[in-house]
Amino acid sequence: DTAEQLTPVLLDGPREESLQLVSELKDSSCSCAVDVSTVWWEAAGCRELRVVTASESTVSLWEPLAPDCWGKVYTWHLREIPVIQIISLPDTCNLVCVALGELEIGEIRLLLYSSETDSFKHSLVKTGNIKAVVGLKDRRLVSSSRAMQEQQVEMVSLSETGGSKDRQTLMPPEETVTAFAEVEGMREALVGTTAGNSVVVWNLKTGQLLRKMHVGYSYPASICHRAYSDSGLLFVVLSHPLAKESESCGSPAFRVVAFNPVATSPVIRGCIRPCRVSGAYLEGDVWDTAGAAVLTSGAVAVWDLLQGRCAAVLPPGPAGHWALARWATGGAGLLAGHRDGTVHLYRY
């Protein structure tokens, strides 16, 4: 429904199995696209899904104007520190969250529209040596940062107007947290991966660190994307950006790993390797049980993680290699982007 709302007409173009090209937008002023995302936006009583694009110094908000026609609503200019990531805030309206920094995140800012002053503005949420950050439902933001030898893990609840309502400190693990992921359907549970290749679990209400479970040594530098609790087991979707492509067995872009959180030794009980596609994982995104990744071959591949099968492949086109693959919020489609600022929206 949301995809229909965005652009009702299909373009002629590549139809890669279960992916259908719906529309394209091109930021002609963008020299190097950094990230792309979507956000719910409500204006004049109308709520619609808008696209957000980011370059190093700008973040732009796009609205659907007509079939296959996107218009730039506003561009925030952030010239002091480069933009490196758009942080998705699920189910949140009229707020865009971005991470700025050089090699690592130094600032997290909210970009928003103020009806009081009838103007677009941005506000600072957090500064520091931020290693990982995730946006959660109900306008919550969790981040890990390092100051001297100390690691701080903190959840910030945001107000509708972009302020910080509440801050909760979470117990840090000894190892540096490299990524966070929400546990589907469990509002107070959060998982993370660590530099020591472990999965950790927190209670967000109490701040307790509940478990630390080692992933094993087969694939280092695991990054968590999503987790699900089912039948007493915790299933965690991991990617391995540092995994080397091997000719003999390929490189798994994602793995779904199951843990028994209450077992004394919560050993990995099973792991699903999605079907192999040429190229190793560069970066990607998971929504519900669908994983999408940009591969070193320049293609974007989409997997059904429950069945472990590859659902679609977008080969690199005339515009060159794909650089970005993101699910639209609410599963409204897949956004695939090139570095030149071209973004294709696909229905999945």
Next chain:
Amino acid sequence: CSESDLGPISLNWFEELSAEAPP
């Protein structure tokens, strides 16, 4: 895997671990 392979399973693992973990 059989249940014995997995060890004891708790459907309320989150509540159980929260009751046991240090505050």
